[in-house]
Amino acid sequence: MRAASRPEPWKRGPVLAALALLLGLLMLLHAKIPNRGTGNLGSLVETMLPWFGLFIPLLLAAALWRRSASTTVALLLPGVVWLNLFGGLLGDKSHPGSDLTVAEQNVDADNTDPARTARDLAASGADMLALVELTPQATGTYEKELAKAYPYHTVQGTVGLWSKLPLSDTQPIDIMDYGPLADTKPADRKTASNRALRTTVATDHGPLTVYVAHLGSVRVNPRAGFWTASRNIGAQTLGNAIAADPSKRVVLLGDLNGTVDDRAFAGITTQMRSAQEAAGDGFGFTWSARFPVARIDQILVRGVEPDSSWVLPANGSDHLPVAAGISC
Numbered sequence: 091m092r093a094a095s096r097p098e099p100w101k102r103g104p105v106l107a108a109l110a111l112l113l114g115l116l117m118l119l120h121a122k123i124p125n126r127g128t129g130n131l132g133s134l135v136e137t138m139l140p141w142f143g144l145f146i147p148l149l150l151a152a153a154l155w156r157r158s159a160s161t162t163v164a165l166l167l168p169g170v171v172w173l174n175l176f177g178g179l180l181g182d183k184s185h186p187g188s189d190l191t192v193a194e195q196n197v198d199a200d201n202t203d204p205a206r207t208a209r210d211l212a213a214s215g216a217d218m219l220a221l222v223e224l225t226p227q228a229t230g231t232y233e234k235e236l237a238k239a240y241p242y243h244t245v246q247g248t249v250g251l252w253s254k255l256p257l258s259d260t261q262p263i264d265i266m267d268y269g270p271l272a273d274t275k276p277a278d279r280k281t282a283s284n285r286a287l288r289t290t291v292a293t294d295h296g297p298l299t300v301y302v303a304h305l306g307s308v309r310v311n312p313r314a315g316f317w318t319a320s321r322n323i324g325a326q327t328l329g330n331a332i333a334a335d336p337s338k339r340v341v342l343l344g345d346l347n348g349t350v351d352d353r354a355f356a357g358i359t360t361q362m363r364s365a366q367e368a369a370g371d372g373f374g375f376t377w378s379a380r381f382p383v384a385r386i387d388q389i390l391v392r393g394v395e396p397d398s399s400w401v402l403p404a405n406g407s408d409h410l411p412v413a414a415g416i417s418c
Contacts, residue, residue, distance in 0.1 A: 102161075103158030106152055106153055110164035113167075114167030133354055136349070136352045137348060137352055141383070188415025189293070191413060192414055193216035193218070193219050193413040195221060205231050205235050207405045212239045220251050220302040221251075224247075239252075239254070247284020248284050248285055250287075285305070299337035301343070303344035304345045307321065307347055330357065362392045363390065364389070366388075366412070387411075396414055396416050400413055
């Protein structure tokens with residue numbers, strides 16, 4: 091009698107089946123999750139979107155334990171959606187033949203051994219190194235340690251570019267143009283122009299425009315939710331500057347404090363390609379260095395071809411450095 095009273099496999103685990111469908115719909119319709127009035131919930135979900143795939147094997151294990159056929163079938167939805175979103179990142183898309191190697195790192199204002207960081211970055215052999223979160227105390231160390239390998243460099247506030255190739259027309263970029271909010275953020279605005287630069291690199295294939303940027307930080311706060319105000323303003327202003335730039339070949343190197351899946355970067359990602367997505371191997375997470383959970387350090391290109399993209403080993407910063415080979 092007990093065996094006869096057990097529900098059929100298709101009727102077992104209705105809650106698990108519902109959770110599987112909700113998971114699939116969450117990933118499928120993530121762009122529909124609003125930011126306004128929800129503490130930027132949409133951007134937070136998009137930042138952590140790859141990790142939602144971990145719920146699939148967990149639900150599958152529960153479905154097998156419950157012998158729930160309905161949950162097993164329902165899991166096809168999140169499985170297909172996740173593979174459609176991120177399956178392309180699982181294989182190695184790199185190929186040889188690049189003209190230049192570029193690298194970027196947030197070197198950490200609290201870095202206790204900037205000399206080691208500089209030496210490790212120089213050993214990478216990159217033709218250009220973009221460093222952000224420079225401090226006045228550490229900048230001299232980087233200049234000294236990198237001088238031999240990189241005869242050309244520019245530092246604008248807290249961001250800098252070291253290059254084996256000549257630089258020209260360097261200028262700071264005010265990425266925090268608050269527009270109508272200018273009077274409400276005087277302290278932020280005072281330091282904002284020190285967080286981005288634009289320069290021209292003389293390559294064998296002609297001039298290459300390079301932007302280096304460090305967008306504002308984000309915070310997760312129980313009251314405010316996912317606070318991204320200064321970062322979003324910087325992303326919009328930087329996107330506008332790149333869109334107005336007449337240069338045909340542009341590379342953006344920087345800590346954007348967000349992933350390319352975040353809608354806040356649409357103004358940038360609609361006109362530039364991620365080197366990691368185009369020519370990388372895996373997700374390329376960069377933060378934090380001890381346990382990377384998101385790729386917030388980016389190499390984005392327009393008018394050049396990314397041939398490879400990879401993450402360099404930890405070197406004393408709380409961010410991992412990223413590098414890419416590009417063909418001009």
